[in-house]
Amino acid sequence: MLHRALSLALPVVLLMLTACNQEPASPAVVRPALVVQPQPAEAVADTYPGEVRARLEPELAFRIGGKVSKRLVEEGQRVKLNQPLAELDPQDVRLQLEANRAQLAGAEANLALVRTERDRYQKLLDKQMISHSQYDNAENLYRAGIARLKQAKAEFDVAGNQADYAVLRAPQAGVIARRQVEVGQVVAAGQTVFTLAADGEREVAIAVPEQQYARFAVGQPVTVELWSHPGQRFEGRIRELSPAADPRSRTYAARVAFTSADVPATLGQSARVFIAHPGQAALSVPLSAVTAEAGQAYVWRVTGEHRVQRVTVQLGAYGTDSVPVLAGLTADDWVVAAGGHVLREGQQVRPVDRANRAVALTGKE
Template sequence: MRHPRLWPVLAAVATLLSACERKEAARDSSEGRAERPVLVAPARYAAQSQAREFAATIRPRVESDAGFRVAGKVIKRYVEVGQKVKLGDPLAALDEKDLRLQLEQAEAEFAAARMAQTQALADEGRAFELRRKGWTAQAALDRARAGAEEGRGRFKRAERAAELARHSLDYATLRSDADGVVTQTLVEPGQVVAAGQAAFRIAHAGEFEAAVALPEAFAAAAGKGEAKLTLWSKPGAVYRAKLRELSPAADPVTRTFAARFSILDPDSAIALGMSATLIVSASDAEPVVSVPLSALYNQGAGPGLWKVDEAGNLQLVPVTVVRYEADAALVAGGVKEGDNIVVLGVHKLDPGMKVRVVSRQAL
């Protein structure tokens, strides 16, 4: 058992030992921070040339839906998908029974109106002659003239009704309105269709285009650069292309913009529906630095980069991300040409920490 007089001495010794241990730990920690190795690379600004590849499909410039102008039941279809058609070729036909009855009714009404007009004109002539000789009143002549005018109107209306009935009968056969290829059939024999309902899709013969979907980050620059097209079935051939149409709104599902590129030098190897690769090259005016994705540091205050000076001091500088690529990011601002940037382990660093550069590589 220790003597009570020794307790103050033991307490003082324990306090001194604890203080020594804290100083040693602080020194070890400071030395550890100073010796932390980092991998850096110098920043190099350059005008980035964007060369992007997109999957494209060869489509016609004009593709329209053809439909019957009258309602009825389809009794025959003359064409199939992929079949070439000429202007005026029949595509399908409707049952004509009801349309023929309507035509017969209109022609009968037309014949009756013609006879009524003839009678009204004859009455008008006789009334005029009697009035001229003074054998009838003016009111009788006025009634005859009104009857003749009504007869003329009924005749004109019946004539137009008969003409419309003949047109409706002619519309029972759907014909192609252009040379082209049938790309889709939407009706079958026995189906009842309404007037104006799409029955066939026709790709008009003529200019072919490359249809692509462009991402949001590239849509604005798509028309500023050079575009080339290569067919999957003919990789060695390269065709020049030019942006003709760009959708003003993004697709709500894919968030891409539909675009059409005209093929400037087509040949017989290009066919409807072929798959192709569209290569678009555009040059950015603003110089940027390409850094690995591992170099970006963002804790909610925006993207930044860790910059290391010659003495090994760290500084976090904010940057603007111009574009993300597969394994890198293009940034602008914040760093100068030749500044050393930490490219690995950025989330383990603190402001003011001293580091030791162990390797360098070019960005």
């Protein structure tokens, strides 16, 4: 009996000793969570990087082919109307001009000769000393001489123009945007050697992705921010939209014109174009606040009891640092701005702002 009583009491004693050695469970640690509220609609817009360009950018080329003997301007240099930009070797066109001048002189001498012959035959005909057929022959030679002289004059004028074409001049004032020629290079007629950014209106060139092309239209209002004036927006509109995509980048070129002429935009300056669309979401959240699982996006909303609640959201087109929320949130909600992948449903957090100050979530369920 004694042995049986000891065997029954031993487990109880061991259980009591184990319970005495265990420490009480520590309370769960409430971690801080950076929270933000969705931004208002006016802050939601698609952003496209761009470059300030001249509205008129003619490509300049020689009207004749030849070897470049002089390049008189550099890329980025300002030029005036009719200023010489480059010259071709004038030897060939000069020789052609001299040949045409000689032909012109020969045609003039020939005309003088056939005119004299015609006048002499006219006097002989009046005296009935020659037949009409002989006079007609002299008259025809005279008319042929006139035609030959006209042809020689036209060829001489063309040769003179060719000599002028050996000098490429600026068609208007502006800045040399690109240079594609060097001294000694042989160029063909019409081959681009300079691109001129003409003085006048300035625009912003952007590239529109294929999936967004249908959302744009000529005349659509936009705003532009210049990198030299951060935070300042200038009104503009889409002036031009290419109907065909670039074969390499698969993007569509677009030009944005400024509404005001007083915009301090300079050539080559970087810019950002903000384009809002009708029906766009009323709210947006930071990209870091969004988590996705199985193709479904969600955010963590913080309740009035400082507990996180998983909320499924419908998103619009992603921006550079934020994303529009089409459905799932209200303007009064508070969402966790970062670290959502380590949270769990119902977890208690300590909401703080970006300055690490406690946030009072008033009016939250």
